Amino acid sequence: MRLNEGKIGLQESASIAAVAITACSVFLLDSEKAYSRGDATFISLPVSIAVSLAMFMLMWCAMRRTGARNLIELFDMCVGKAIGTVLSIVAALIFILYAYRLMARFCILIHGRVFAAAEYESVALWIAVPVAYAAIKGLECLSRLAKIFGVLIGALVLISLIIMISAYDVSRLAPFPGDLGKLGMDTISRSADSVAAFLGLICVAGALQGGRNVKKSALIGSGVAIAFVFMIQFALGATFTYTDLSQMAMPIYLMKMVVMRESYLFRLDQMNLFFYMIAALITAAFYVYCAALIITRRTFGQDIRPAVVGVSAFILAALRVNHRFEAGIIQQSIDFLYDYAFVAGVPFILAAIAGLIRFGRKGRAYEADK
C-alpha cells in the first residue's frame, strides 16, 4: 500500500485543521454577498465554524459507536455500502470543490493584482504543481507543512493586525448586526467552508493515532481557527465600512496596502499575499489528498499517486475552463454548488444519526483507543 498516510501527531493534525478552516473561512468569503447588508462576519463566521464542529462531533460519536477507522468505513457501516459509496463520492466532490475554489481565488488574485500581464494558465500552473506535489507526498508531509508554515503565517497575521491598530474604528461596524435573517443564513451557509476540513480529519482518522486525537485535533484546530477568523474579520470590520468591504475581492490582502499606503517600510502586502497563498496551497493539497484517498480506497487502489494526478489535472482543467468562460454557465454552476455546499452536510448528519441508532449504546469503541 502506498497511500502515504503515515502517522501524525496532535500538533500536526491540529495545525492542518486550523490552517484549512481559517483559509477556507477567510479567503473564500464572497465579499459582495457577505457585506451586502452590514458586516457581522466576525460573528457569523466563527459561529459557522462552531456549527460545523457540532456536525463533526456527531460524526465522531458515530465513529466511536461503529468502530469505523475512516470516513468510508463510517459511511459503509452507517448506511450500507451502496449509499455509503454515494456519500463518499459527495465527500470527494466537496474536497475537489473547495480545493478548486481556493486555487481559483488565488489564481485570479495573483493574475489580477500581481502578474496582470502574464498568462492566467501559467499562474494556474505555478499554483497547481506544488499542490499536486505536496498531495503526492502525503499526509505526513502536509501536516508538517501546516505546522511549519501555520505558525509563521499566524505570526504574520497577528503582526499585521497589530500594525493596523491605529486605523481601527469600531463605529465602522455599523449597522451591527444588520439583517438578522441574513446573518443566520450566512452562518448556516458558510458552515460548509469548515465542513471540508472536518471531513478531511475523519477521512485520515487512521493516521491520527486514535479516536481521541481526532476529536482533540478538531477541537484545538477549530478553536485556533475561530480565534483567528474572529480577529481578522473584526479588524476588517473596524477598518472598512461594509460598503467598502463589499467591493473588495480579498479585504485582508488589501487592508495593509490601503491603510498604510504611504509607508514604504510596510509596503509588504504582496509578501503577505504570497504567505496567504502558502496557506491556500496547503489546504488545497490536503483536500486533493483527501479526495484522492477516497477515490483510491473506493477503487481498491494501492497507490495514491494516480488519483492525486487525476484530481489535480481535473482541477487545473477546471481553472482553465473557468477563466475562458468567465461568468458563463460553468462559473454559475460552480458558484451555485459553492453557495449550496452546506446542503451536502445534511446527508452526512443523517448518516451519522443512522449509525448512532443502528449501533446503539453498546457500539464498538474506536479500535485505536482500546
Place this chain on the structure above:
Amino acid sequence: MNIIKRIFSFGRSYDEFELLETEGGQPGFFGSTGRAHKDAAGAIENANDTINCDVSANEERLKTEMHAEINPDMVMRRFLLCGQIEALAVFINGMSDQSLVSDFILRQGIPERELPNDAPLVEYVANNVFAMAEVKQETSWNTIKTAIMDGCTAVFIQGKTTALTMDTRSYEHRSIQEPSNEKVVKGSQEGFVENLRTNITLIRRRVRTDDLVVELRTYGKEGSSRAAIMYREGIANESLVNEIKRRLANVNAMYVFNAGTLEQLTERNTYSVFPQLLATERPDRTAAMLMEGHVAVIVEGSPTANVMPATLFTLMATGEDSTMRVVQGSVIRMVRYIGAAISILLPGYFLALALHHQSLLSSEVLTTVVASRKMVFAPIGMEMLFLLLVFQLVREAGMRVPGSIGQAIGIIGGLILGQAAVTANLASSVMLIIVALTGLGNFCIPDYSTQLSASVLRVILVIASWLAGLMGLFCGAFVIVAWMASLKSFGVPFLAPHSPKANSKRPMILRGPIDNMSRHKDILNTEEDGR
C-alpha cells in the same frame, strides 16, 4: 529509466524503513535482496574455503591466488617449527612489521624444543611458542587471505588444517591532526585519520562505557572494503542497527574506499539534495552522538565517520555548541540559521523584487539598483547566475589548490575579480554585495554537504524567481520544505524534533542548558526509552 519506473510503478509495496512508526520486525542480517544469488555463490566458495594439510599445497595455492611471483612484497618464509615440523609464514612487506615477524614469530618458532604428544599442536604453538599478544586459529582460507592482505602474518603448519594468524600490522599512516573542515575554538583539536584502528581508539577513549560495541564488517562485491559499525548495545535502537547492517550487507559496489561513497550506497533517497547522515571528522562529536543513541559507521581509509540518523538540526549544529555558554551558543546558532536562510533565499528574493516587484522596494533602494545596473548589458537573472557561478568557481579553485595559493585565489576572486567585473560592466556592485552576502551565509552552515545542498537550492530558487517573481520563490520554497518534510534519515523524519514534534526538552535552534542533555534523544527511539 529507473526514475520513470519508480514514478509509474503503482501499487509497489512501500519499503521505506520507519524507525518511529511502523517497525516491521527485525530485518535479516543479509537482507532479502540478492540472497539467492549469494547463497549459490556461498556454496561454491565453501568448497574452496578449507586449508590443505600440506604446507607446500597451501604455498602453491597462495602463490597462484595472490600472484606471489609477480608481487615482490609478498613474503613466504618456510621454516622448521620448533626444529621439527615444516611451517610457512606468510605476510606482506610494508603492511606488516618485519621486525615483529622476525623477533616474535620466527626467532621464537625456529629454535628446537620438545613438543607435547598429548596436547593439540596448533593450540600449543599458539599459546607457548609465538610471543604475540593476539594469536588466532583460523580454518577458513578466505579469512586467512583477508588477514594477510590486512597486514597480519599467517603461519601454516604441516599436517594441520588450521592456520595461525597474528596481528603484525604496522603501516605508515597520518598522525592525529586537527580536523580541517570542522575547526573549533574551544574543545578537542583531534580529528579522525585514515587508520580504522586509530579512529576506533579515538572514540573508545571518549566513550568509556561497557555497552559500546564495535562490529567490524567487510562489504562490497569483492569484500575488500572494511568498516566498523559502532553503537551502544541496549541504548541504540535495535531495528536501526539491524537496518544499517542490512544496508551495508546489500552494498554491491566493486570497491568503496571512503565514507562518502558508502553514504550514497546506504541511503534511501539517492536524488535527495540533502544529506541523510552526518559525516564528521571529529571523534568528540561522534562520541557525543553515540552516547545519545546514534550509530556510527567508520570506513577503513576514510578520515570521517558517518553518523546516523541525522536531521536538519543535527546538520546545523557543530561540535563546539555544547562547549559554549547557553546564551552565546543560542545567539551563534541563530546567526547560523539566519546565514543559511540568507544563503538560500536572498539571491532569489532580490531578483524577484528587482525584476517583478519593484513596488516593494523603496525609491531610494530602487534608484541605487537601477543606477548600479545602468551599464550592465546582461539581463539581471543572467547576471545573478553568472556571479553565483563565479562564486562557486572561486570557492572550488580555492579548495583544490594548496593552502596558501588557495587563500590568494580567494582574495583575487573576491576583491580583484569583483572590482574588475564591475568596472567592465559585467556585473553591478549591488549584485556583487548580494552574492558576497550569500557566500558568507553559506559558510555559516557547518556541514559541508549541507553547504552544497544550499548552493543547489539557491540556484533553483533564483531560476524560479526569475521566471515568476515572488510567486516562483514562494512556490519553490514550498516544494523544498515539502521535500524536507517528507524526507527521512534511517526512519527518522528529517525535520524532527520540530515536525513531527518529539518530547525532547532540548531546543534545536536555541541552545538549552546542559541539564537538558541528561536523557537520550527521543526521536531516536532508543532502547532505554522503551524500558
